[in-house]
Amino acid sequence: MGRYIRYVILFSCCIFIYGSTHAASVRCGAEQTDKYLPLLSGKRVALVVNHTSLIGNTPLPDSLFSLGVRLTGIFVPEHGFRGTADAGETVRDGKDVRTGLPIYSLYGQTKKPQDKQLENTDIVVFDMQDVGARFYTYISTLYYVIQACAENGKPLIVLDRPNPCDTIDGPVLQHRYRSFVGMFPIPVLHGCTIGEMARMINGEKWTGKHRHCQLTVIPVEGWKHGQPYSLPVKPSPNLPNDTSIALYPSLCPFEGTAISVGRGTTTPFQVIGSPDIHIFNFRFMPQSLPGFDKNPLYKGKYCYGLNLQGHNPADKGFTLKYIIQFYDLYKSTMQDAEKKFFTRPQWFDLLMGTAHVRHAIIRGKSEEEIRKGWQEELEKYRQTRNRYLLYPDYNE
Template sequence: MTDSRIRLLTFCALLSAVTATPAAHAKSIAPPPAGRVLLGVDRLITYHLPQLQGKRVGLLTHKAGVTGTGRPTVEALLDRGVDLRALFAPEHGIYGAVEGGFDVTNTTYRRTGIPVHSLYGKTRRPTPKMLAGLDVVLVDLQDVGARFYTYISTVCYLLEEAAKAGVAVWVLDRPNPIGGLRVDGKTLERHRLGFTGIYPMPLLHGMTMGEMAWMLNEEYGYKARLKVVPMQGWRRDMFFGQTGLKWVAPSPNLPTWESTLIYPGLETIGLHGFLAEGRGTPYPFQLVGAPWVKDPEGLARRLSDEGLRGLSFIPCRFTPAADALKGRRCGGVRMIVKDARRVDPMRIPLKILKVLKIMYPGAPGWQDAARSWSVSLGLPGGAGHLLLPGAEDELLRKWRLGAREFEATRKKYLLYKVDPGPRQVD
């Protein structure tokens, strides 16, 4: 086996680190207690803390970085005597209170005075000075399964810089809240890569943070000393609501795990102030509307007739307290997830645009917004294109074709099955 292959920490008879390969099959791992998925951080604490003895440790985490019992990971490590020398904060900050897109400042951790280095401010990469004096950086971040959610980019930059500094990286794995089977949406072109799209993949990638880190480390050739502490009892067909874990918002506008089903699609069409997505209301990424929507009841009826399974639509009026439409009264709908298994996240934006174009063809902003939709959705000619017979199915077909290369790559790095049955270790 090559040195660049990921080190996968599993609970085997000797409780030792083993090397995982894409073709590996496995010994049985006991089910988690009381039907609850055992997180990577829980397995680290239960089985692998001795491997941190004598090491100077950093931790990249945030508000949602908690154990299965809800104890913040940083506190759980301090309680157990881990030599925690530095913390690193992603977008939204270590306490998860900073709104998206706003810089996070350097600070200190309130209990101990440990420095908290911002990776979403003047720099988005850990500097050599930040990494100096560390042997390993642990990563405990809750991702949401969407390409433009920036935590995977932060981890990617960490891998690159840690490799240069000779610092190991251990990813404490967590569930993808919308499951590990959905690969959907337009694939990002290589010339558009950046912090909100670190790898040419579809909008929904269907991977956990540990799997993603493994893929990025290998495909970009960073050769970081990467280890993943996997979960126990998680299956690819699981939604977060099936894990037995309590949801902690990974960012201010995702207060429920169900909102992560709606967020990816809604974010693609809500940019530039054309539509309100519910930011600054009690129901972020559950509401959609605009000041020019005068008939919320009609909008709800039409969307209900569009075959968006697993969702119900309630007419409403709301006034956002954030973003471009702040303070403006909007008509729209609230979307409620009734059956997560039936929800198709990437059909949601297409149906919303189609119905709004039918009902409000003269609304302001269609032309300007269309330019962003050509990038995010691959939608030619704006929302009017969706009114053509077969246009929606053709767009979905193009997405599937565009995802083929990524799916072939992704397959090599999947650590979990649909069936949680026996895994093998070498």
């Protein structure tokens, strides 16, 4: 036991040195080993992690393994353990070459830990960097992990991290549009850390059948809502920097349209365009790019549109102005614009969490008029959110 304590002290010192150079005084939950290692002592531990699950520059599984924590397996979400799988690409089971641990995919045939996979586990630890948007699927993975832990009587520890898109905006998801890109009635930008979201999922019993998980959240130190936070590593292949993360909530719904969001370029979610419109001077050509996208929309074709790289990353929020702008261009330049623009209307509606937005755009409604339609539900959501906050809220 004395050796264990010495490891904890040494590890905490390393974390302090790292924390002094990264994000000032912000310390993520994973870095605060003194708070959760005692909870893991003598336990068989399963991890739900990916490439963002770091202590300093070291992956969490490697750190815990070196500290003698008894690990039983690693569960991984969309984009895989090392964060290199494309969006929507199946992630397969495997074995971690560094620790020898089995890797179980939560983005393939099943998105939920199976009872058999948890048989030899006493406790589950979840650590991933979310970006604060409803359709970013790490919170959907969190949902299924909470459900599995509740069903199997396994305690869950969530190691919290800041929300880089920390604001509340957009339509609230309607139940009929529930999918893996929207599991619960929250707006596009939900204004929660992943730890607060875990508390909300658990507290509101969104996992169904009155299930409740024994949940512990290790909060972030030195952070509050609205405080800027720059991610030390990209959370997924096509969110390479702060600008792409800030624009992602507003540009992701374009995935249900004929407009490219720059997948297959080095500036994804920072450029938008289409081969159908030639009125813009700016153009880009998607290609098969390892580490970004292997088979992007309009591969090998010039897309004409907007370069948004000058967008201020501090300007975070949700806007419909780009979608309305491009829909109006389609409407003014071609027949049957609705079908040619909304190429995957059902997918667009799933991302929005409602069909009202698409129908309103088609009817020619302004963004201000469309926004009025979701304000009442947004206010109800704010009241729900308040019950699960772990940090001082905006303007406090």
